[in-house]
Amino acid sequence: MSQPLIQLRNVTKTYSRGGETLTVLDDLALDMDAGGYFALMGPSGSGKTTLLNLIGGLDRADTGSIRIGEDDLAQMGTGELAEWRSRSVGFVFQGFNLIPVLTARENVELPLLLAPLKGSERKKRAEYALQLVGLADRMNHRPSQLSGGQEQRVAIARAIVTDPTLILADEPTGDLDRASAEQVLELLGKLNGELKKTILMVTHDPHAAECAKTIVHMDKGGLGRIETREPRKPSAAGVAGR
Numbered sequence: 001m002s003q004p005l006i007q008l009r010n011v012t013k014t015y016s017r018g019g020e021t022l023t024v025l026d027d028l029a030l031d032m033d034a035g036g037y038f039a040l041m042g043p044s045g046s047g048k049t050t051l052l053n054l055i056g057g058l059d060r061a062d063t064g065s066i067r068i069g070e071d072d073l074a075q076m077g078t079g080e081l082a083e084w085r086s087r088s089v090g091f092v093f094q095g096f097n098l099i100p101v102l103t104a105r106e107n108v109e110l111p112l113l114l115a116p117l118k119g120s121e122r123k124k125r126a127e128y129a130l131q132l133v134g135l136a137d138r139m140n141h142r143p144s145q146l147s148g149g150q151e152q153r154v155a156i157a158r159a160i161v162t163d164p165t166l167i168l169a170d171e172p173t174g175d176l177d178r179a180s181a182e183q184v185l186e187l188l189g190k191l192n193g194e195l196k197k198t199i200l201m202v203t204h205d206p207h208a209a210e211c212a213k214t215i216v217h218m219d220k221g222g223l224g225r226i227e228t229r230e231p232r233k234p235s236a237a238g239v240a241g242r
């Protein structure tokens with residue numbers, strides 16, 4: 001592999017709070033290869049979400065460079081960054097962030113509204129993404145009519161519907177019971193293994209982190225140990241209540 005997909009150099013991020021400056025990321029450097037599956041672990045407040053948001057272009061570093069493939073995020077204007085984000089990154093959050101009044105299919109179609117597509121094509125792609133996550137039979141359900149695990153799988157369908165290179169997931173199993181968490185992990189493993197998506201998942205759960213190929217530990221603004229390992233195969237077999 002010639003060049004990593006994600007390349008961070010000298011990345012610093014500070015926040016001001018009540019006249020004080022809090023350095024969240026301090027001169028951080030990190031490389032992540034395309035096709036990788038990374039778990040980011042660390043204590044609360046260590047800057048995991050901050051780092052994920054910088055890599056996903058939701059926020060900007062104070063200094064340093066963040067390159068994703070050929071793109072240098074610091075060099076992009078606000079509109080360009082938003083356009084890059086909608087094309088290149090799929091986000092999955094702990095709380096699912098689905099729109100309650102929309103059906104599963106309509107939720108999944110949302111990121112496609114920015115693309116120049118016909119309604120029928122949007123619908124087709126959303127249905128395909130929902131099939132991939134095993135929810136073809138729940139397309140017309142609203143979030144309140146779905147279990148938490150199903151809601152998260154709809155959110156994953158929404159994250160992949162634009163066919164992004166990179167999936168960023170912030171504690172995607174944090175609100176799920178063990179069985180639903182395993183289903184979500186199984187799905188993320190499939191996106192990485194079969195669809196070749198590069199995945200970066202923040203998690204507090206060692207059991208979830210074990211499913212990644214690489215575990216990156218963070219502590220107080222810096223990176224600690226990086227473990228590369230044989231991932232655990234999540235097993236949702238025999239899980240009741242889809």
Ligand SMILES: Nc1ncnc2c1ncn2[C@@H]1O[C@H](COP(=O)(O)OP(=O)(O)OP(=O)(O)O)[C@@H](O)[C@H]1O
Nearest residue numbers: 015016017024042043044045046047048049050051
């Ligand atoms: N917008 C903001 N303004 C000020 N401080 C912030 C802001 N966002 C985050 N912080 C602070 O930066 C630090 C890192 O926050 P971050 O959310 O990245 O931590 P985290 O590792 O994701 O924690 P958790 O595991 O609890 O989600 C925290 O001390 C937090 O209070």
Ligand SMILES: [Mg+2]
Nearest residue numbers: 048049050170
């Ligand atoms: Mg966080």
